[in-house]
Amino acid sequence: MARKSDVTRPRLSREAIVAGAVALADAEGLDAVTIRRLAQEHGVTPMAMYWHFSDKDSLLDGLAEHLIEAVKLPAPTDAPWDAQLREVLAAFLVAVRPHPALANLTLRRILAAEPGLEIAERVLELLQRAGFTPARGAEVGTFLVCSIITLVAADPSPAPPRPEVDEDQARRDKLARLASLPPERYPRVIAAGPALVACRDGDDYFDLNIDLLVEGVRGVRRR
Amino acid sequence: MARKSDVTRPRLSREAIVAGAVALADAEGLDAVTIRRLAQEHGVTPMAMYWHFSDKDSLLDGLAEHLIEAVKLPAPTDAPWDAQLREVLAAFLVAVRPHPALANLTLRRILAAEPGLEIAERVLELLQRAGFTPARGAEVGTFLVCSIITLVAADPSPAPPRPEVDEDQARRDKLARLASLPPERYPRVIAAGPALVACRDGDDYFDLNIDLLVEGVRGVRRR
DNA sequence: TCAACCCACTGTACGACGTACACGACCCGC
DNA sequence: GCGGGTCGTGTACGTCGTACAGTGGGTTGA
Numbered sequence: 001m002a003r004k005s006d007v008t009r010p011r012l013s014r015e016a017i018v019a020g021a022v023a024l025a026d027a028e029g030l031d032a033v034t035i036r037r038l039a040q041e042h043g044v045t046p047m048a049m050y051w052h053f054s055d056k057d058s059l060l061d062g063l064a065e066h067l068i069e070a071v072k073l074p075a076p077t078d079a080p081w082d083a084q085l086r087e088v089l090a091a092f093l094v095a096v097r098p099h100p101a102l103a104n105l106t107l108r109r110i111l112a113a114e115p116g117l118e119i120a121e122r123v124l125e126l127l128q129r130a131g132f133t134p135a136r137g138a139e140v141g142t143f144l145v146c147s148i149i150t151l152v153a154a155d156p157s158p159a160p161p162r163p164e165v166d167e168d169q170a171r172r173d174k175l176a177r178l179a180s181l182p183p184e185r186y187p188r189v190i191a192a193g194p195a196l197v198a199c200r201d202g203d204d205y206f207d208l209n210i211d212l213l214v215e216g217v218r219g220v221r222r223r
Numbered sequence: 224m225a226r227k228s229d230v231t232r233p234r235l236s237r238e239a240i241v242a243g244a245v246a247l248a249d250a251e252g253l254d255a256v257t258i259r260r261l262a263q264e265h266g267v268t269p270m271a272m273y274w275h276f277s278d279k280d281s282l283l284d285g286l287a288e289h290l291i292e293a294v295k296l297p298a299p300t301d302a303p304w305d306a307q308l309r310e311v312l313a314a315f316l317v318a319v320r321p322h323p324a325l326a327n328l329t330l331r332r333i334l335a336a337e338p339g340l341e342i343a344e345r346v347l348e349l350l351q352r353a354g355f356t357p358a359r360g361a362e363v364g365t366f367l368v369c370s371i372i373t374l375v376a377a378d379p380s381p382a383p384p385r386p387e388v389d390e391d392q393a394r395r396d397k398l399a400r401l402a403s404l405p406p407e408r409y410p411r412v413i414a415a416g417p418a419l420v421a422c423r424d425g426d427d428y429f430d431l432n433i434d435l436l437v438e439g440v441r442g443v444r445r446r
Numbered sequence: 447t448c449a450a451c452c453c454a455c456t457g458t459a460c461g462a463c464g465t466a467c468a469c470g471a472c473c474c475g476c
Numbered sequence: 477g478c479g480g481g482t483c484g485t486g487t488a489c490g491t492c493g494t495a496c497a498g499t500g501g502g503t504t505g506a
Contacts (some may be wrong), residue, residue, distance in 0.1 A: 241495095254503070257491085257493090258492080258493065258494085259491080259492070259493085269483085269492095269494085270494080273494075273495095278493080278494075279492095279493065279494090
């Protein structure tokens with residue numbers, strides 16, 4: 001097997017594997033994250049991965065944990081609960097947004113490790129302060145976090161392939177298809193076409209919808 | 224190859240394949256939906272599928288379309304926009320909820336066929352009536368639909384395996400893990416444990432969060 | 447009536463995937 | 477110098493999607 005270099009290769013490690021996997025997922029999508037592919041990129045046999053991870057699923061656990069660890073939870077202040085809630089959700093968004101291909105992995109793994117528990121505790125505390133019972137708070141909090149993840153994950157094409165020229169082209173094609181719909185049946189879809197097809201690289205989309213969530217929480221507070 | 228019956232087998236069709244795939248996904252999760260497995264269940268060679276679908280992805284397209292077609296859009300009334308929006312979102316939820324394993328497929332395929340376009344048009348119309356510009360309406364509407372899907376898809380374990388006794392056991396284990404956390408660090412996580420771990424089989428969770436979304440839309444309306 | 451045709455399906459094969467199992471090589475303290 | 481962890485190799489198996497080349501049976505035109 002060809003080594004990465006002729007001299008000694010820097011020892012493999014959990015962290016190095018995870019970092020490589022994250023980079024790979026960012027560049028080519030989650031489907032490109034393969035035991036064999038990662039091994040190859042580290043100049044190593046596929047089976048070498050199994051010393052550091054018991055199986056592929058635990059590798060994905062590692063990726064999710066990596067994302068969740070990156071959340072920089074803002075320090076508690078004496079600002080009102082809704083302002084603080086917005087900050088917490090925004091912090092989560094900021095951490096996850098660079099890795100849309102991995103966002104979905106965090107969906108079911110937030111409560112699996114300490115950093116995620118910290119986030120959950122914080123959200124539940126703010127929701128309790130807002131007047132929710134623990135059960136209601138859990139339901140709302142679960143939904144909030146899931147929504148942030150979806151906000152990020154729902155955006156891109158299933159898996160961004162190599163050339164970003166292609167991606168643009170695909171978007172243009174999609175827009176053209178919308179534009180060619182019968183205008184008497186779908187006037188608003190056509191009018192909104194550019195916004196429906198656009199990639200969410202501005203902050204507007206995220207700001208607006210985080211606001212929507214927080215406003216929603218305020219709205220259902222009394223129940 | 225063994226036929227499903229000794230006598231002539233009823234001709235294969237797109238619809239039959241999709242129906243089988245939906246049933247399979249409901250029973251054993253999306254991972255069980257395999258070209259080979261479907262072929263076997265129809266008493267047919269794997270390659271026979273490729274007469275009806277160009278590849279697996281177009282089969283998944285078919286599944287998504289099947290779900291979206293099932294949405295029973297309520298007739299327009301002269302009720303206020305927010306009440307109607309709630310009805311539309313609820314209708315979407317009702318159609319998707321029986322098939323959590325397939326919900327995510329609809330995320331990027333709503334605008335691919337006519338029934339989905341109809342839904343989009345309707346949502347955009349209501350949002351326009353609420354005072355949103357087409358662009359803003361598109362951003363909010365996209366998020367609303369994605370949220371409904373997430374509401375359904377985020378719930379179950381990755382893929383429900385065979386015995387539902389196991390599923391209950393897994394839930395109990397997870398709850399026990401939460402309960403054994405240090406109470407001084409995670410008091411609210413522990414208090415909310417049952418609600419965090421519970422399966423969302425009651426309507427409460429969905430009703431509450433649809434309300435949250437509609438209230439959120441009302442909240443961000445003026446911008 | 448019979449050859450021609452096409453639809454729906456078969457058969458075989460290939461490369462990629464996750465991973466079980468057995469086997470080294472390296473490095474450490476004793 | 478040597479025995480036992482730590483880390484990695486080599487080989488193999490079963491499963492996946494699917495390319496490509498056949499093939500049989502129903503319909504059709506002469």
